[in-house]
Amino acid sequence: MERATRLLVVEDDPELAAMLTDLLTGEGYAVELAGDGQKGLHLGLTREFDLMLLDRGLPAIEGLDLLARLRARGRYVPTLVLSALGQPRDRVDGLDAGAEDYLGKPFDVDELLARLRALLRRPRDHADVLHVPGGELDLSTRSVLTESGDEVTLSERESMLLSVLARSPRRVFTRRELVDGVFEGAEDEGVVDTYVHYLRRKLHRSVIETVRGLGYRLGSR
Template structure:
């Protein structure tokens, strides 16, 4: 297996479910170095718990796991409407094995032994697919659900937002590195109101619900997205 180069993937959360201790540590270290936020589970039961209680962009699951088989784990995640992209790692490389994996809900399938560069490329492709079909916007380790119009915290708890709170946070989250002036945010979110101070009021509401870090104040310029 060859090495993975460092790339800009820091916004993606990844769950790695692998019982081989040496391989698990190797992959976790390599993917962390590439910029992923990685959680590691050493058996299927732990993987199931993490997959159901936290949100991941991609899950990487070994096919043969103790406590709960990789295919069963994936089927249970899909039965609970977990939409994370899934890549199966396996030493079982027959056509039937690949078919069973895809039928269980996998988006991709990689046979051991493999090159880390190939795994990296496949994960980047899955992350692009996640972004292209986004139904959520990331806020640090949390995300803004665009369908239910609420915030899902890293521990899975949901925080309800008013219509204006949601729209203000959505505008900030669409361009997370941009600084938005108060007058711009007033025009985009509160167009029927002439006072830019309405923006400060709703920033206060968001911070009261989600913590001060959710919106950053850039003194003299305006606001930008923070983190959770």
């Protein structure tokens, strides 16, 4: 017997969450619900899901921050952001943050279901290998295979930091966002600068770009 597709719904509106749970359960999904970002993070880190339906304006942890934290820890779940923030700039922000799809509220039920089906059809063999300037980051081995054929081994934190930037290559991350996503619990944002230095030393200076006054993003080399 084929198992049901496991879907994590992270939504803080109780009425909408109940409607989505009933709808998706009726469509054959095995649904787990998180009513805030903290619970969504816990479920995403401790259980396996095939899809995630994610609100943005969540208590505790904002939706795109939650997505970044999960992926920094190697938890790749194809994600559709479902948000009242539905302007073009909001959609761009969501897609740049790494979401595979973005749908504004209010939404058409048939369109939502079709988009979820489309996400399930996408190949997922790219999940463990990310393009970085001058090579490929293999998350399973925490190493970068350079264009010259060398293999550079990274520490866990180096790999996590580089993967966050690589999953959203056009997005500028503030130091605070990177601390929350990679160095949770650290008080000094300078830890980000330290690990950027480590990565530049191991790979090359242009692997990470400094955006003055804002933070860091993946380099464009």
